[in-house]
Amino acid sequence: MSSTKTSSDSAFRAVIAGTGSYAPDKQLTNEDLTKMIETSDEWITTRTGIKVRHIAAENQTTAMLATEAAKRAIQQANISAEDIELIITATITPEMVFPSTACFVQDMLGAKKAWAFDISAACSGFVYALSIAQNFVINGRYDNVLVIGAEALSKIVDYKDRKSCILFGDGAGAAVIKRGDKKGPRGVFYSTSGSDGSGWPAIHCPAYGSRYPVSKPLENPDYIYMQINGREVYQLAVRKIIETVDDCLVNCGLSIKDIDLFIPHQMNARIIESVAKRLELSDEKVFINIDKYGNTSAASIPIALDECVRGGRIKKGDIVLLVAFGGGLTWGANVIEF
Numbered sequence: 001m002s003s004t005k006t007s008s009d010s011a012f013r014a015v016i017a018g019t020g021s022y023a024p025d026k027q028l029t030n031e032d033l034t035k036m037i038e039t040s041d042e043w044i045t046t047r048t049g050i051k052v053r054h055i056a057a058e059n060q061t062t063a064m065l066a067t068e069a070a071k072r073a074i075q076q077a078n079i080s081a082e083d084i085e086l087i088i089t090a091t092i093t094p095e096m097v098f099p100s101t102a103c104f105v106q107d108m109l110g111a112k113k114a115w116a117f118d119i120s121a122a123c124s125g126f127v128y129a130l131s132i133a134q135n136f137v138i139n140g141r142y143d144n145v146l147v148i149g150a151e152a153l154s155k156i157v158d159y160k161d162r163k164s165c166i167l168f169g170d171g172a173g174a175a176v177i178k179r180g181d182k183k184g185p186r187g188v189f190y191s192t193s194g195s196d197g198s199g200w201p202a203i204h205c206p207a208y209g210s211r212y213p214v215s216k217p218l219e220n221p222d223y224i225y226m227q228i229n230g231r232e233v234y235q236l237a238v239r240k241i242i243e244t245v246d247d248c249l250v251n252c253g254l255s256i257k258d259i260d261l262f263i264p265h266q267m268n269a270r271i272i273e274s275v276a277k278r279l280e281l282s283d284e285k286v287f288i289n290i291d292k293y294g295n296t297s298a299a300s301i302p303i304a305l306d307e308c309v310r311g312g313r314i315k316k317g318d319i320v321l322l323v324a325f326g327g328g329l330t331w332g333a334n335v336i337e338f
């Protein structure tokens, strides 16, 4: 585990100055899925809470989704692309094997002064990226960091596999992290991140990397698609999310009552409800929008955060807790004062 705390006498704060999100126009409903696989709206809704997912067009790429979300965050932050010094993109569906998706986004935005890199941490990607941004900003190194979570998961989902294809959607979310001072809000004041590489079989996409290169015939043709053991992920997610929330509360000296809004990774509404019940969080403090997007991996938290900011769910002074769990295995959280 690794954590970063912005101390109360720190000269600099990592403040969320703008958020943005974007989802492709095309929608895939539960009804549509019943025509592709043996399933029902009732089964999907009861087990996952999902009704609709957004699907990228054939020529729409991860960097394009990321750039749209980023433009909206930059506009809300009232800065220009040229003010950005660092771009971190979290994704498991990158534009290419290399260069990084973040480099494509830098070019598409015209963020000429920024350096750019990707991180691969599956559904925990955005909270990992935000913790990196927090470090760079509170150290006084940068004024403006752009953090993005973006996915075109439909490109690696097997639409013949009813256990997984019902879950995932495409989209992007972004946030501008600005250097603030002691007079303003505390911003991202605690981040915690952890990994357990031994848990990789629970959720992964085997090809095409160096283990299963494109130059060799695949021993299983389905290796080009995401593989999940849903039941195992479900149980691990509930346990790890609760542990991660406890870590945040203990290290920040907070009680669960101090949290104004809980924005978890949108992996399954049942998982979120079960976690909220065990944490004794009341319904109005728990944000769920999985019904409209499905699970968008690294994009899910920033899309939800943007909806909360623009929809007035977050007020000045609120303490917001972002928590994620995903492939790797990875997990992490950020505690933010707005």
Ligand SMILES: CC(C)(COP(=O)(O)OP(=O)(O)OC[C@H]1O[C@@H](n2cnc3c(N)ncnc32)[C@H](O)[C@@H]1OP(=O)(O)O)[C@@H](O)C(=O)NCCC(=O)NCCS
Binding pocket: 038, 039, 040, 043, 044, 047, 048, 123, 162, 163, 166, 167, 203, 228, 229, 230, 231, 232, 233, 234, 267, 268, 295, 325, 326, 327
């Ligand atoms: C995927 C998930 C919804 C499956 O729910 P579940 O209650 O665990 O269901 P199971 O996989 O045990 O399957 C139960 C039955 O439903 C069937 N089933 C699976 N998918 C179905 C579908 N889309 N429609 C109808 N029936 C389905 C199974 O075949 C199984 O039937 P059987 O008992 O006759 O074999 C749930 O496990 C989950 O959300 N897991 C975590 C999600 C995840 O991994 N997210 C990515 C990481 S962030």
